[in-house]
Amino acid sequence: MFEGAAILHADLDAFYASVEQLLDPSLRGRPIAVGGSAAGGVVLAASYEAKRFGVSGGMPGRRARELCPHITFVRGHFDRYQQLADSVMAILGDVTPEVERISIDEAFLDVSGSVHLFGPPDVIADRLRRQVRREVGLPISIGVARTKHLAKVASQVAKPDGLVVVAPEREREFLAPLPVGLMWGIGPVAQAKLKSEGIVTIGQLAEASPGSVQRLLGNAVGQKLSALAVNEDRRRVSGATRARSVGAQSAMGRKEATPEMVRAVLNHLADRVAVRLRAKHRAGRTITVRVRYPGMKSVTRSLTLNEPVAATLTLTEVAEQLAWQALNDEARARGAAMPPDAMPPAAMPPAAMPPDVMPTQAPATEVPATQAPAAEAHHLEISLLAISVSNLVARHAVQQELAVSPDDPRREGSDPGAARLAVDTSMDAVRAKYGRDAVGYLPAMSRGGVPDEFRELAEKEV
């Protein structure tokens, strides 16, 4: 029946919400939302009972309440999610070593080599679903097909708590009537563009000329989609890949961008990122800061350094420069009518840049010296700050310098970047022993909203 590869896509249903219903039987069969509240915050996950009312992840709690007046908001048991998802993955791993986990609750399996032990792919899938339900207590949907794309679409169609098998000879007829939005890579924007050309179903996409699709959606996306629509998908199931970037962000509702606030938030974010980098002996050359304003408009500023960084302080300083670069640009744009001399003089001395963080090429606009928070003049309000580090490399070169402790006389006059890393490394060790809050750059930062456990669920292996 299955020539070549037999791929399964397994996807836990409404994962966080299902876990809450598992832990608290009184929630079963009822519309619930994890995270958010009627007052605010966003819904992180909704149960199927709530989804029937139109509630979905990412939606403001207030909106969820409007759509579904009887919805129950529950705080997440974030510490349990990882553990339960891992148990499920272990079950999946029992039928094949070829498991590609793509998120906390989702994985591809290649069971081509397992049929002689466990039977045909659909039998394997059925058995896995029962076993997950019996041993972990969670509903899981599985799609079975010849390619990853088909298996993924099939599992979507199977939800909730279902199994859909696409036989190789029926692939086209399976896909043809389905909406293009089910395809990987088609979001609201692409969907709208396609619709404007009368393309609504995958069948219509398959019949459209690849050239026209490429003109509509861009070369890369167009090519991929055209291929997928006619079932040319050669992607293999492969093991985990390492992260290409590491970031952290913090939403703050609406706050005035004061030097103190910006510094405190960026320092906290830089610390989160840098700790993860150092734990894996990695560092990155490109630092990107994102500033979002009320109304969701956001801008980014980035800088690529000659040497990779992993020191919290260095990362903080560069991020601060970039953030003020963005904020001052914004202030200028908004205050075009305002005479330039109305801007206050530099209130914040530019941070001393260690030698290892000079820009690789002179940026179009000068980075140093002018990055004072002139934006204050406009009382700019922001709604989010983010830091991301990319261009990651292994940190071998710097490691030997770490052997020198911060107070070692030999360190005198040596690379300040290395000294900072040494301090950080000591701090990492203290935290490993006494907990994350044992020591830090900041006195008891108030971390709003989202618990660290939730952040960690989304982190990719660095």
Next chain:
DNA sequence: TCTGGGGTCCTAGGACCC
């Protein structure tokens, strides 16, 4: 009274090099 946090990939223009 726009709503979290973690990511990936693509595009387009400009600088720079040969």
Next chain:
DNA sequence: TCTGGGGTCCTAGGACCC
């Protein structure tokens, strides 16, 4: 003095996914 073509890297923005 002006002209060509190809390639790499950097920056900023944006779409998309879970």
